[in-house]
Amino acid sequence: MAGATRTRLVREDTSGADAVAALAVGVASVLFGLGLAAMFEVVGLTGTLAGVPTLPLLGGLLLVQGVAVVVFGVGSRFGAVETNPRPDAGIVAAVAFTLIWLVVGGLVASQVLGLGLAGWLLGAILTGAAGFAATVLPREDVGSTLPAGVVTALVGLVFLSGYIAPTSVWDLGWEQKASLTAEFMVPVVTVFCALLTGWAAAKAYGGFGARGRRVGAYLLVYLNAAAIVGVLFALVAFTVFKGVPGLFRGLTFGPGVGPESTVALFGASVTFSWPVYLPFAMNGVGLLNDLNGVLPAIVGTFWLVVGAVLFAVPLGVGAAIFLTEYAERGRFTQVVEVATNGLWSTPSIVFGLFGFAFLIPRFGNGKSLLAGMLTLGFMLLPLVVITSREAMLSVPDEYRDASAALGVTKWQTIRSVVLPAALPGVVTGTILGVGRIAGETAPILLTMAGGVFVPGSQTADVIGGFQFTAAPPFVSNPELLQATSALPYQLYALITAGVGASGNVGNPDQFRWATALILLLVVLSFYAVGIVTRYYFRRKLDYE
Amino acid sequence: MSETKQNPRKDTTQPLQTTSGESEEKLRSEWTEYEFDGRTKLAVEDLDVYYGDDHALKSVSMDIPEQSVTALIGPSGCGKSTFLRCLNRMNDRINSARVDGSVAFDGKEIYQDGVDLVELRKRVGMVFQSPNPFPKSIRANISYGPRKHGDIDTSLLAKVFGRSDEDAEERLVERSLRQAALWEEVSDRLDDNALGLSGGQQQRLCIARALATDPEVLLMDEPASALDPIATAKIEELIHDLAEDYTVVIVTHNMQQAARISDQTAVFLTGGELAEYGDTDQVFEDPQSQRVDDYISGKFG
Structure with missing residues (x-):
């Protein structure tokens, strides 16, 4: 097996580069969480977070994250960081980045430059091809970081520049009056970019190659699992928060406050009053009820x-x-x-x-x-x-x-x-x-x-x-x-x-x-x- | 389904109630040359087994004497397990299997209409290759058979009417476990789940479970193949002791094991033929056929 690749058998100590990559993974996770929180309106886009307005904060984090990922990738390419990359980032990454850059190019051409159908199609195809080339042609370390990092940094810039206000509404101009609101799009884009750069940063942390791919997949799988659990939890919590006031309305404790129940067994019957009165669960709907229930x-x-x-x-x-x-x-x-x-x-x-x-x-x-x-x-x-x-x-x-x-x-x-x-x-x-x-x-x-x-x-x-x-x-x-x-x-x-x-x-x-x-x-x-x-x-x- | 398993000759050659030594003697002289001490427990004549189109066992005839250990050896796929499963009609459970020929248990044909499979399998117990205790307590594993046969009743109604057989159950559990040389190891945890035992203990529990229904014949299908040498030694010692009361038929891959524990040895060769059957010492030291000699000396199989 001459020529087989060799990496460090033991990762002796955490180098500075590792720390940067780990930090980038951490920032990505934070962004992921913030994006989800904004999506469920736990964090308002118009408000502030830790004293900073939310939208610029998200933008700044995305920018830093994107730049960090690109710097790491390029640094690895020029030997500043010891990694073990493959010759290219793989076909799946190439297809994904092509699609992403198609969308980015099309959006910039049509919305920023105001070009017509032919113009934005051309722009989209050009940037898509650039994204494909940037993924496939360079070594894996650049191929999997550069396209992801630049997209994220761009999005960060857009958020920072105030081009999108927290209350922006993008009317699609369709018959159905469909529109996209910043309230919805910003969290979605944030979560997406967080996943993208998180994956790239995780690969970088793993030093690319087989180990990097494993770490990248690991991050995606875990964020996915966390998101599912989070969404389920949010759903239940939402119902509970909304439901509790109505459920416990008029709850009283004390001997004899509840409705009377009669237990009859073999002819003998005992009548007693419940020591707790929960109107919502103990009443029907009636004109004479103080509080109605189900x-x-x-x-x-x-x-x-x-x-x-x-x-x-x-x-x-x-x-x-x-x-x-x-x-x-x-x-x-x-x-x-x-x-x-x-x-x-x-x-x-x-x-x-x-x-x-x-x-x-x-x-x-x-x-x-x-x-x-x-x-x-x-x-x-x-x-x-x-x-x-x-x-x-x-x-x-x-x-x-x-x-x-x-x-x-x-x-x-x-x-x-x-x-x-x-x-x-x-x-x-x-x-x-x-x-x-x-x-x-x-x-x-x-x-x-x-x-x-x-x-x-x-x-x-x-x-x-x-x-x-x-x-x-x-x-x-x-x-x-x-x-x-x-x-x-x-x-x-x-x-x-x-x-x-x-x-x-x-x-x-x-x-x-x-x-x-x-x-x-x-x-x-x-x-x-x-x-x-x-x-x-x-x-x-x-x-x- | 049962029709295909019938041998049309049965009702005439082997009347159900025949116990006289005469017809037994006649049958034996017809199909085996091997003479042994003791009474024939199982007499097999011209047994053929087909799995679909596959002829798995070809015209096998042998007499198995009672209170002895008979070993069945041979290479993989030679039909020895199939043969074993014919002796208590476990092959009935395989849809594609067809059995042709005669097996007489104490002179009574078991491949004929009206055979009570429950009774047959009570008398001809079986232990499988891999230990397969039920996921129940040790006690429940042992008393499972007798309980289902109605020999032991500890149900709620039996308790209410004062005819619960708890003492009998205790005696049965202790007796069976002692016979299987397991009592000392598990007597203090009879209510634990049997799956918590080690592999060797589980196998001995399966032997105890088979003994609990008070069988006359014990069929063992490579009972030690999944066990370590110490557990194997225990099982072998146990088989040796069991042969004083029971007729043991054991399938094994291990020729040394067959030589150590058996009184008779039957060698099956590829294709489902019985190549040689005789006294163990004679089969191993002076086999009649060259193929068996090759197999035993390791040149083949």
Whole structure:
């Protein structure tokens, strides 16, 4: 292997150049965070940050960052920094930089120089070609830093120069009155440039070559992961901040402040008052209420999910057992597989229509909790089948062999070995499905929900509703056959009901956000139950 | 599916209830020359196995005497594991497999209609190549078979009605684990998950699990191939001891192992033929066929 490249085996100490590159990576991460914060309006573009106006601050950081990256790359090219670059930066980088420079050239030609169509096309192609050449022709150290650094420095200059004001609006002049605002574009461009130079700086920190590419990819992957977690967190935090005031409005503690509940068991009944009063979760909407709430919708969602799970899980697991353990692999199982996958991707409104047209005429000809449960149960069924099947297929055949060799029948093997080993997977699938059906609006609209503002008297009391009757079917439950509300439907109704109805609920905006928060909490609590169950089953399977 | 596995000759040549020594004697003299001490436990005659179009086992006939260790050796893919799996009809579980021929267990044909596979596999236990304990406690692993057969009942209802067999279960667990020489190592953690044991312990647990259903024959498919030398030595010692009460049939890749532990050795050669079957000392020291001699001396396979 004569001629194989050699790099330092041990990186003895951090050199000054390494420190600069690391600092550039750090600045890129900061810019990335600032850009995201500006995008979600945590940081205002018009305000100041640490005493400096935000937009020039971003511009300055971008300029410094761009220049630093270029200086590092060029310094490496002329031997000032010890690196191990490849001959070129690679085709992926070349394509990416070509596209970026196409856009930059086109923008400058059309917006700054004011050239017409032919002019900006020419400009775009010229700069694109320059970007391509700058990436491919020089060595990797220049090729992957120069195009990125110059773009970033340019953007920084534009921000610094005040060419774009924080309140600028760029009217696209389309029929649809589309426009780009600085409020949106500045954060997007900042995040993009941060990623670009962050990647270049990370490559520089790794000394280019294989190690540099690894460090660059590592940075992109981690920033990406951080951004996803950040966006999710922002989404939840946003809902919580908006929802908390409405949710806790009128919260009081103290003996006897809450609503009265009666627990009846075997004829004896105990009536007690809750020591806590949370109007939003304990009231319906009524004229005489001091504060209105969404109790009927909470209870409706709860029973809806419980009913759908009770209906779908046994059926789905049974079908999965048949498909994995009994049915011969062949055309039939393939068809069933395609059909279940297709059903799972069927739009929920189609399920809703089926419930509306098929179930409702069979359950008293009115929207009812039972019809909603079954409709959502049908929706949940395919996912339960798919995930249970996966879980059972992943149970090692060795268990089945071992059990058969002990003279244990197939059914007993399924019950005592296959099912316990597959349960965590089944539970995972059910959790996923519950997350979807609990937030489903369309089927509820068609099969279950009645009024928009639901009075407390419409709270479904499914357990208390069971009555024994003298005639068949001996048990009846009028509560199941009544229209009731559910949280997503309530939310939808509140938003579409408009201003006229707002008098019913006091502050409608607060009310909506609180409803959204409650929906989130209900779904998350179903999740929590599922995760605890799965943990319990896994513990039984794994050894500590 | 079961139709294809039937041998049409069975009902006439081997009546279900035949236990008289006479027909056994007749059959044995017909298809093997090898004479051994002791009663025949498993009599195999003209056994052919096909996987689809692949003829995996060609007309194999051999008698396996009871309370002894019979080793099956041969190169990879020679059909020795297939042969083993025929003895408790585990090949039924492979869709493409077709078995033709006769296997008699204590004189009763096992390839015929009406054979109770549960009962057959209770009597002919099996231990697999890689340890495969269930992801349950050690105790539950041992009592799994008897529990499912209804021999031991510790269910909630049994407890309520006072017919719970917890003592019997304890005795069974201890007996089986002692037989498998594992009791000393695990007696204080019977409720731990079996997957926490070492590989050798897991394999002995599988042996104990097979012994718990009180089998008469124990089939072992390379039980020590995944184990280190110390665990292997323990398993070999165990097999030696088990042969006092059980009929052991063991598949092994390791010729030294076969020589150390077995009473009879059957050599299968590529293509699924039984090349030689006889007393272990004789097979290893003075093989009748040249091919077997080559195989044993390492010139081939």
